Amino acid sequence: MVESLGVTADMAFSEAERAAVYRAIAERRDVRRGFVDRSLPDELLQRLLAAAHNAPSVGLMQPSRFIVIRNLATRKAIHDIFQEANANAATTYTGEQGQQYAALKLEGILEAPQNLCIVCDAQNERGHKLGRHTMPETAAYSTVCAVQNLWLAARAEGVGVGWVSILDPIRLRGLLRIPERLLPVAYLCLGYVDRFASEPELERAGWEKRVPLRSAICYETYSEEDKS
Amino acid sequence: MVESLGVTADMAFSEAERAAVYRAIAERRDVRRGFVDRSLPDELLQRLLAAAHNAPSVGLMQPSRFIVIRNLATRKAIHDIFQEANANAATTYTGEQGQQYAALKLEGILEAPQNLCIVCDAQNERGHKLGRHTMPETAAYSTVCAVQNLWLAARAEGVGVGWVSILDPIRLRGLLRIPERLLPVAYLCLGYVDRFASEPELERAGWEKRVPLRSAICYETYSEEDKS
Numbered sequence: 001m002v003e004s005l006g007v008t009a010d011m012a013f014s015e016a017e018r019a020a021v022y023r024a025i026a027e028r029r030d031v032r033r034g035f036v037d038r039s040l041p042d043e044l045l046q047r048l049l050a051a052a053h054n055a056p057s058v059g060l061m062q063p064s065r066f067i068v069i070r071n072l073a074t075r076k077a078i079h080d081i082f083q084e085a086n087a088n089a090a091t092t093y094t095g096e097q098g099q100q101y102a103a104l105k106l107e108g109i110l111e112a113p114q115n116l117c118i119v120c121d122a123q124n125e126r127g128h129k130l131g132r133h134t135m136p137e138t139a140a141y142s143t144v145c146a147v148q149n150l151w152l153a154a155r156a157e158g159v160g161v162g163w164v165s166i167l168d169p170i171r172l173r174g175l176l177r178i179p180e181r182l183l184p185v186a187y188l189c190l191g192y193v194d195r196f197a198s199e200p201e202l203e204r205a206g207w208e209k210r211v212p213l214r215s216a217i218c219y220e221t222y223s224e225e226d227k228s
Numbered sequence: 229m230v231e232s233l234g235v236t237a238d239m240a241f242s243e244a245e246r247a248a249v250y251r252a253i254a255e256r257r258d259v260r261r262g263f264v265d266r267s268l269p270d271e272l273l274q275r276l277l278a279a280a281h282n283a284p285s286v287g288l289m290q291p292s293r294f295i296v297i298r299n300l301a302t303r304k305a306i307h308d309i310f311q312e313a314n315a316n317a318a319t320t321y322t323g324e325q326g327q328q329y330a331a332l333k334l335e336g337i338l339e340a341p342q343n344l345c346i347v348c349d350a351q352n353e354r355g356h357k358l359g360r361h362t363m364p365e366t367a368a369y370s371t372v373c374a375v376q377n378l379w380l381a382a383r384a385e386g387v388g389v390g391w392v393s394i395l396d397p398i399r400l401r402g403l404l405r406i407p408e409r410l411l412p413v414a415y416l417c418l419g420y421v422d423r424f425a426s427e428p429e430l431e432r433a434g435w436e437k438r439v440p441l442r443s444a445i446c447y448e449t450y451s452e453e454d455k456s
Contacts, residue, residue, distance in 0.1 A: 011422075011424060012386055013252070013384045016245075017248035017384060020245035020248035021252045021380055022384070024245075025279045025381060030284050049444075053441045053444055056258050056391065060430040060431060060435065060437075062439055065444050065450065066445045067447070067449065067450055068447050069447075070448070071448050074448060074449075085361065085362045088361065089358075092361070093356070104358075127436050128321070128436070130317075130436075131393040131394055133313065133317040134313045134393065134394060134396050134397065135393040135397060137368075138391075138393045141368075141372045141375075141413070144369045144372035144373060144376070145372060145375070148376035149376065149380075151284065153253060155241075155249075156241045156245060156246040156249040158239065163284065163366075165286055165360070165362065165363040165366045166363075169362065176449050176450055177450050177451075182450070195239055200288055202358070203288060207355075207356070208287065208354060208356070209288075210290065211290050213274075216292060216294055217294045218294070218295050218296070220296070220298070221302075221404050222295055222405050222407070
């Protein structure tokens with residue numbers, strides 16, 4: 001019976017395995033600087049993409065498509081798209097906050113030898129719409145789960161990942177020839193790094209502080225009582 | 229210099245640590261059956277929530293809020309919401325597919341001693357909108373990253389997690405008193421399980437098959453050439 005269910009024989013993680021998973025989660029960083037000018041071996045890149053592809057997906061639709069970008073001309077064009085979006089964003093901040101924003105390093109498009117655009121084929125019929133009747137957004141969410149799998153695997157491999165959302169998705173779509181029916185979900189910069197910071201870059205730069213976990217938890221129903 | 233950057237001293241993961249991370253990714257399952265009727269110790273639940281809370285978030289806004297639900301009456305009311313949505317969904321399948329759908333087990337709301345609704349406070353000013361000018365959906369995506377962190381940590385702890393998306397989000401919101409400005413992103417069933425299946429439940433049931441990784445990858449620009 002157990003065998004016919006395709007059960008994994010040795011289920012429990014050892015204490016060391018468990019600690020490794022928590023370590024990847026705790027030490028994962030959004031990396032925008034310090035990329036080493038050395039391409040990832042294709043085998044390593046394939047391992048990272050396999051980790052992403054192993055993500056849960058609603059109805060087992062597996063809607064994620066991975067566009068690997070190494071071409072420098074393409075990355076320069078993406079960087080132009082970033083610069084325009086970032087200049088627009090910068091105008092919304094004034095005074096000290098404006099100066100602080102201008103000083104932030106928010107992407108590593110040119111420094112990271114490989115970029116990765118992850119798109120969601122949300123209209124794809126795979127999965128026969130199971131799980132998507134009431135919450136169709138779960139197709140895009142499946143693709144985000146793929147991003148997070150890749151991010152954690154990358155940390156374990158010593159590969160930095162940065163997510164760049166300061167991009168006009170319409171221009172991105174045009175440049176990468178992404179059809180209308182696909183949704184660009186994430187644009188990532190990937191590369192070896194010499195080190196990972198011990199805290200988020202935006203916290204170190206004084207832009208924002210992390211909140212304590214207890215302020216994010218409630219029991220039985222939603223509530224906003226002050227838990228800080 | 230290195231110290232002032234708050235750098236982790238011992239960066240590289242060992243081979244065993246790397247393997248543990250990939251193991252969690254490969255052996256994570258969407259669990260809908262086999263939950264053991266034993267509550268998770270609060271300390272364990274807090275570790276899982278801390279893993280979720282450690283997820284990346286756009287602009288470091290940390291928009292995720294976690295509603296822990298143990299109350300059986302609440303879970304019964306959620307189960308009613310599921311049953312209505314599932315009955316509606318079932319009407320869209322006919323013939324053999326209709327019979328197959330009816331036979332699927334798609335949630336463990338009552339069997340899992342704890343449920344978790346994860347919502348996104350997407351209008352929250354934390355992060356000062358950094359990264360959200362062109363792609364505001366990244367707030368909700370941050371919450372999905374939290375879900376995936378929790379899912380992998382849970383696998384390492386021997387805890388099964390199932391994501392239920394067959395729910396009317398408006399009724400869910402009403403029942404859990406989630407204000408309009410917050411977005412219900414994920415409803416999860418959590419609990420100890422005796423075993424994890426070696427393949428996705430929907431694949432074993434013959435509903436859908438996984439596609440090979442190579443069919444999901446393209447280079448430099450999007451393309452749909454047949455890679456199977």
